[in-house]
Amino acid sequence: MxxxxxxxxxxxxxxxxRVLPKVSLHDHLDGxxxxxxxxxxxxxxxxxxxxxxxxxxxxWFAEKSDSGSLVEYLKTFDVTTAVMxxxxxxxxxxxxxxxxxxxxxVVWGEVRWAPEQHLSRGLSxxxxxxxxxxxxxxxxxxxxxxxxGIRVGQLVSAMRHTDRGLEIAELALRHRDNGAVxxxxxxxxxxxxxxxxxxxxxxxxxxxxRRPCTPARPTGSSPFAARSSTATPCVSATACASPKTSRSxxxxxxxxx
Numbered sequence: 001m002x003x004x005x006x007x008x009x010x011x012x013x014x015x016x017x018r019v020l021p022k023v024s025l026h027d028h029l030d031g032x033x034x035x036x037x038x039x040x041x042x043x044x045x046x047x048x049x050x051x052x053x054x055x056x057x058x059x060w061f062a063e064k065s066d067s068g069s070l071v072e073y074l075k076t077f078d079v080t081t082a083v084m085x086x087x088x089x090x091x092x093x094x095x096x097x098x099x100x101x102x103x104x105x106v107v108w109g110e111v112r113w114a115p116e117q118h119l120s121r122g123l124s125x126x127x128x129x130x131x132x133x134x135x136x137x138x139x140x141x142x143x144x145x146x147x148x149g150i151r152v153g154q155l156v157s158a159m160r161h162t163d164r165g166l167e168i169a170e171l172a173l174r175h176r177d178n179g180a181v182x183x184x185x186x187x188x189x190x191x192x193x194x195x196x197x198x199x200x201x202x203x204x205x206x207x208x209x210r211r212p213c214t215p216a217r218p219t220g221s222s223p224f225a226a227r228s229s230t231a232t233p234c235v236s237a238t239a240c241a242s243p244k245t246s247r248s249x250x251x252x253x254x255x256x257x
Contacts, residue, residue: 010104018105026155029113029132030080032097035061041083041092045121049079085121090128091135098139102148109152111136112184114159116168125171129156133179153181160187 010018035057042049051057064072083089094111101109115128123131136152143150156175158168165185172183 018103020105021107022105024101024104024106024109026112027101027109029093029097029111030077030084030117032100033080033083033093034096034100037092037096038079038083041089045083045086047082081117084118085123087123087127087131087134090118090123090131091138094132094135095139095142096135098136098150098152099142101152102139102143102146102150107150109150110155110181111152112155112157112186114157114168114186115171116159116162116164125168126174129154129171129175129180130178133175136179154179155182155184156180157184157186160185160189160192162187 010016035054038057039049039052039054049057050060061076064076067073084093097111098109111132113132115125115132118128119125132154136154140150140152154175156168156172158165169183172180174180
């Protein structure tokens with residue numbers, strides 16, 4: 001998370017890796033902020049940071065990320081998400097995220113983030129998604145001006161332990177024509193139901209009892225967009241085919257993000 005990387009760190013065996021087209025999947029929006037951006041966004045918010053020098057802050061992130069402790073590692077996200085609670089912060093972080101992807105030669109990116117974790121300063125879920133999309137769009141336009149074609153979409157995540165999965169899935173569907181390319185579930189698994197038992201569907205119980213629904217087929221740039229109006233869009237054909245979904249046993253493993 002350094003603002004200035006060594007001039008030759010992209011060179012391997014004489015090849016500049018930045019010129020190779022790449023795809024970036026499952027890339028955390030709150031895990032790739034520039035240290036200088038964190039400092040500049042934190043100041044007007046009155047946030048206390050581990051360091052106020054960009055290089056020192058980058059070193060702190062590197063230390064925590066490589067400490068071998070999950071607890072210490074997760075402290076880094078407390079810092080990044082703290083400056084991503086306003087429209088300005090979300091838009092800037094998203095714009096720079098795309099710029100950094102383009103600099104690395106990425107041509108398609110999927111940015112994973114949880115809107116429900118960015119509401120502490122008054123944004124609604126929809127406003128948060130719109131702010132990120134504004135930044136992604138700005139980043140793509142700037143990359144195009146610089147001669148680099150890149151497309152980036154949002155993976156809208158629900159935190160499993162907050163039990164807002166249906167609400168966040170519906171949020172993703174509302175924005176499927178404006179940047180949302182996927183719905184995701186994150187957070188600790190131990191003690192929480194499997195995703196299938198909470199998967200939303202647009203099929204009514206009455207129609208589901210007569211026939212299994214047809215999952216929406218992707219078209220264009222968004223896999224949420226239905227190809228035909230005759231298809232009944234749903235996130236899970238399994239959940240949609242039955243008017244009731246069974247409650248499964250909780251998993252025993254834990255997932256950090």
